[in-house]
Amino acid sequence: MRGVRKQGTGNYTNPCLTMHQPWASLLVYGIKRIEGRSWPAPVRGRLWIHAASKVPEEATIKAMEDFYREIYALNGINDLKFPRHYPVSRLLGCVEVVGCVKREEAANWEVLPEGVRLEAQTEFCWLCENPQKLLIPFEMRGYQGVYNLEKKIYEAAIRSLTLVESPLPVKFPLPDAQDPFSLKPGSISAQVPEKKSSVVEKSSNLVAAIAGAQAAATQFNKKNQDLQMNVIQNEESYSLRSRSKNKAVEEDGFDEGTSDFTEGKESYRVNHVESRSHNQPRTDLKQHSGPPSKIFAAALRGLKPS
Missing domain, CATH: 2.30.130.30 (Hypothetical protein.)
Structure with a gap:
């Protein structure tokens, strides 16, 4: 895989x-x-x-x-x-x-x-x-x-x-x-x-x-750890967001991608959006997205430069 x-x-x-x-x-x-x-x-x-x-x-x-x-x-x-x-x-x-x-x-x-x-x-x-x-x-x-x-x-x-x-x-x-x-x-x-x-x-x-x-x-490692903590804290409600995803896509015309964060035998899924311009800062991702889900907002805060 x-x-x-x-x-x-x-x-x-x-x-x-x-x-x-x-x-x-x-x-x-x-x-x-x-x-x-x-x-x-x-x-x-x-x-x-x-x-x-x-x-x-x-x-x-x-x-x-x-x-x-x-x-x-x-x-x-x-x-x-x-x-x-x-x-x-x-x-x-x-x-x-x-x-x-x-x-x-x-x-x-x-x-x-x-x-x-x-x-x-x-x-x-x-x-x-x-x-x-x-x-x-x-x-x-x-x-x-x-x-x-x-x-x-x-x-x-x-x-x-x-x-x-x-x-x-x-x-x-x-x-x-x-x-x-x-x-x-x-x-x-x-x-x-x-x-x-x-x-x-x-x-x-x-x-x-x-x-x-x-x-x-x-x-950099601290930011990664914060991001994974956000993922773990939101994992329990992930299935509810998944069920409402199709409706959101239909209404907003936007489909969030997903990626696996894997450590050992445990895998956590994180909603993410790729920037259309790779020369823009990560904070510019907001302007390319539709209304973000709670987990995406939490992940984005974890990546925000200090």
Whole structure:
């Protein structure tokens, strides 16, 4: 089922991951080399990257660009070229997931450049190489978790890929070159069990940049949690709204879409409306919609920038 995060390592043909901006473009442009998640990577090999529909705030973009400027400076790179635009609701390109390790393992893995180790800020670190971007990003809808890209989209996208020249290409060595899944949580700590904490020296600018990046991600996660709480609180009355939906559509000429918010084995459905212009802020969604239902209004309040 599309939109449902799958546990395990199989059943993916052309796996895709929807990410929020600016993180999605930073990954496809080869600037971001570690994708942080609260769950281990279920795939190895090519992973398509799709940008979610939320327009990033300027403060969030600045925080993440400042973060990468500082960590690349540790390795002598001071002329990073960031994306000119951060498009939303688009398939952007792909990367190759070569492994997944725990945060402590990546942060203390001395074979990696200092800047890469500082990217390890989440529980699980998906290690990404060989970024490629689409010449023209495809408009499409995303789903929660890792899902299979539709065949027709894949066939069009695979012909439009172009290689990206990363500012500092990184190769993550596999413990077992014959086993593509050998770089997994615990594999690095098993090799160096007595490893001490990272000794990367942090300047005041670097400390501030890391704090800014963490704040941006934390604020974003808080909004997602608030949205899911709104969904849970309104779940009991969902069936009543569903029964009255056809009448509302007939009277207003407007049909609200739905999407699945899935976490583990529980799935919650949220009414949502896609913006007709992906360059407009999310708050502009109101002017495109008919009278919103209570759950849509609650979800919209959860996404409203603070």
